[in-house]
Amino acid sequence: MHALATIVKPLPEDLFIAHDGSAETRWEAMAGQGYHTPNDRFFVRNHTATPLVDAATWRLRLHGDGLRCPAEFGYDQLRSLPSRTVDTAIECAGNGRRFYGGQQGRTAPGTQWGLGGIGVARWRGVPLRVLLELAGIRRAAVDVLPQGLDAPFEHHGHVRRPLPVDKAMADVLVAYEMNGETLPPDHGFPARLVVPGWVGIASIKWLGDIEVATRQLFTPWNTEFYPGLTTQPVKSALELAWNAPLVYGRGQVIRGRSWSGNGRIVRVEVSFDGGATWHRAEHKGSRLAGAWLPWHITWVPRRLGEQTVMARATDETGATQPLRTPHHPFGYHFDAVVRHPVHVIPG
Structure with missing residues (x-):
């Protein structure tokens, strides 16, 4: 066959x-x-x-x-x-x-x-x-x-x-x-x-x-393999390479997507200082997308070298990505905020 x-x-x-x-x-x-x-x-x-x-x-x-x-x-x-x-x-x-x-x-x-x-x-x-x-x-x-x-x-x-x-x-x-x-x-x-x-x-x-x-x-x-798993949790990802080069002092449009198996994403926040402060990301259209939500935010890097960008989303049930998630023995459902490294280079 x-x-x-x-x-x-x-x-x-x-x-x-x-x-x-x-x-x-x-x-x-x-x-x-x-x-x-x-x-x-x-x-x-x-x-x-x-x-x-x-x-x-x-x-x-x-x-x-x-x-x-x-x-x-x-x-x-x-x-x-x-x-x-x-x-x-x-x-x-x-x-x-x-x-x-x-x-x-x-x-x-x-x-x-x-x-x-x-x-x-x-x-x-x-x-x-x-x-x-x-x-x-x-x-x-x-x-x-x-x-x-x-x-x-x-x-x-x-x-x-x-x-x-x-x-x-x-x-x-x-x-x-x-x-x-x-x-x-x-x-x-x-x-x-x-x-x-x-x-x-x-x-x-x-x-x-x-x-x-x-x-x-x-x-x-x-x-044995996927016990108790049904819906997927809230997650976010950046449309950037790992360790992407970004130019110091120049406005960078950071784009990403967030999603949840439990409903639409209603808010995305981004941090450029390790989670000390968070900034609301923007998205296009008045109706939030169902499968995942594309979003963007502008950032002007003010420090050279290795830095971290973090994005966290909240869905319509009120679930928000945590900074740390409980360990899963099979490695499923990692929903914590991912620390995405970037490299700020001179302009």
Whole structure:
């Protein structure tokens, strides 16, 4: 059905940081790119390798005791169903993991992501609710278990992680387009789940099977690897290279983006003095963006040498990034303010 390649798309060093089978977007590569992360610089997180699936023979199978009439959909059939388009982020649960060690002095195991394990795209596809209703979802249904077609991961089998039926019926998408293009292989062709606000592992790529059960379901991906993780916390990143050179005495427009899995960002503040004082960042438009909020602030550096820029955001629930976050044994959910070093040089 499919052949294997590690990652299909090119990974130029000016766009990505390689991580042993995965690839992190460089934030400086997002400067001037508009609201969405272009497909060619969207991060890649693989458990094994990107499968090359033949759409002509691909089928999405829905089954389980939570359905009255199990169903199967081919690629053309899926694309003929009522569609929806959403702008939303997908973010690796370990995004920011390296700062547990580099900033808080206690390393966490796993891929040492900076902040580039996130991307926002315009996804088009069929609401999962539509498919579940066509298959006659029962009132007694409890969990929905999507499974990917990538190669089994070690002895754990295919990547799969259950969703509660309420979330599955609310806003989950079975996507087949990304930023107006056919879904690329590395991002789940021919179809993937997109689960707004939740950790990236929930957005199963290369979707091939969905079980609907009248009982709670458990897999290694919600017990051993990502226990208890659902929505993503508040984070911020700068569209600057690490140790970026900035000119002394010259106004610098510092740009960044902030996001939260729990709602829109309502405020972003930036500090240039280690957190002693904070300044409100500006953003365009009267309506705050939902997937992430691009913002900017002007700074005139008045001291040569190494300095630090810090950004913290607050979302509509009132959650604000802390200066330090509790250690997580797996390195997930790093939401503390990141100390971004810059180098101020003479003009």
